[in-house]
Amino acid sequence: MNTTTEVEDLLRELAPRVLGALVRRHGGFDVCEDAVQEALLAAALQWPTEGVPDNPRGWLTTVASRRRTESWRADSARRRREETAAAQAPPNPDPAPAVDDTLTLLLLCCHPSLTQVSRVALTLRAVGGLSTAEIARAFLVPEATVGQRISRAKQRIKADGAEFRLPPPAEVAERTAAVLHVLYLIFNEGYTASSGAALHRVELTGEAIRLTRQVRDRLPDDGEVAGLLALMLLTDARRPARTRPDGALVPLAEQDRTRWDAQTIAEGVTLITATLASAPIGPYQLQAAIAAVHDEAASSADTDWPQILGLYHLLDAIAPGPMVTLNHVVAVAMVHGPRVGLRRLAAAAADPALAGHHRVHAVRAHLLDLAGDRDAARTQYELAARSTLSVPEQRYLNSRAAQLT
Known part of the structure; x- marks a missing residue:
């Protein structure tokens, strides 16, 4: 594997694991996150031509550890402490191979003290592995703006003394809901861009689905996590039919349903059917159920609108909002x-x-x-x-x- 696309996919998969390993071992989320970004950049430049190393996570962890050490040594006030720590604990190529901190990172990036735009930007960079430039392109904003948001978010986390650990059990549900909302926002912006010449930004919808799958892997019994993933799958399955060759939008009622992704629809329907039968009902599940009714109709005329109306009655009761x-x-x-x-x-x-x-x-x-x-x-x-x-x-x-x- 050495194509640029394959390397990018691997780096995004490894990014949160490497960052988690560094923060767990060294502390200091802000310094470690910068170091991981430098390691990811180095890999993106080297691996497509030189090949992926046998232990890619270890390679990234080693390079990021060295970058972190160099950064600390550049700070004269901390030089002596860093040199002492470095002598006592040389960089380990894979400090925490048995620990996956992805969920912990997501919860930290969606810390209650951060604004919504900061949560989105920090999540895409720290957990998604996207560069500042990639995030800026996806949201059609200046790179400097994204950089400032990320910098302020990391400063806020540091100032608030947020710890790199799972929150107490009493806070998990609320913090998880914040993570799901951020992923929902990322997906929606990718599926129907709020501005610009393109209707879709596939890099955002794809990243939202990938990260939601990771959350589901770690919280398999959470009905709303499953509901959000099902909603994304059932919605994204229609994407091939949403635009004409010239980029013009095609409304749902006029779409060629043979172009919908049948495999993705089947996965989404199976997931939401099982979830509704086994978990307390929540808004993401209801939205997924509505999407499933649309996707299962053979034509627009066959849509079961009475069922959809009943689902909207429920959704309006438990999660009212302007778009609902x-x-x-x-x-x-x-x-x-x-x-x-x-x-x-x-x-x-x-x-x-x-x-x-x-x-x-x-x-x-x-x-x-x-x-x-x-x-x-x-x-x-x-x-x-x-x-x-x-x-x-x-x-x-x-x-x-x-x-x-």
Whole structure:
């Protein structure tokens, strides 16, 4: 194995294990994380041409340990202490081979003291193994901005005295929920980019799925972890049919379902079916169940909308939110008619969280079109197009408006 893609995949798999080994042995998350990033960069440059070493994790751990030692020695105030520690404990090529600290790292990166954007950036770098430049490209923000977020996050963790260990049992559920929310945000940004020329950012959806699989491996009995993974799989399975060759968006009802990934759908359906039967119901499970109903329908006309409406009733009760409200309105309209849906939408649009959101205009346009009010629908599609920063969504919404002229 020596292709660039294979090496990148291996490095992302090993990144949290190497970082965990260093932090566990030396302490100092901020210094160790910088050292691991330097080791990953060195490997990314060397391995594709020189070949992957027999013990890649040991290679990375050794290089990162040396980088950490060099960094500490550069600090004159710590030189004597570092030299003494280095003499007593020379670098071990694999200090903690039996310990997998991925979950501990995820929980640390999603520490309660950090902002949401900082949690996302730090998770992708420390656990995902992405470079600052890769994260910046994925989110279409300057590299310096991402670097500042990561730096501030590490400073905050250090200032708060956060320890590299699993939280007390009473805090595990809340901290795990924060991790799942970060992974959910990463996936959503990758599946429907909030801005830019591309609808998808596959590097983000792929990374979110990979990390969620890792969390499930470590928490196999957590229903919401399984629900989130199933939701990602069932949603991502439709990606091949979401765009035309020119990049234009294709709505769910018009997608060629033969292009959906049947194997991924089968995995997601199996996972959510087993989870619903064995775990307390949570919002990610309900969203996955809704996705499964869509994916199992042979055509748009065959969609079991009454079942979807019932699932949205439950979801709205246990995890209300702006997007849940909008999707609930669509389900109401599909079961009870567009005029009923429009009345529900008028009430929902009074929520400040939805004020001016392009999806409100898009849903209203769709329902007005179904109700036969073409002129009003066209106006709403045009408003929606002007309100989004996503180029593919703008093109789609403008095309729908043009069809109604």
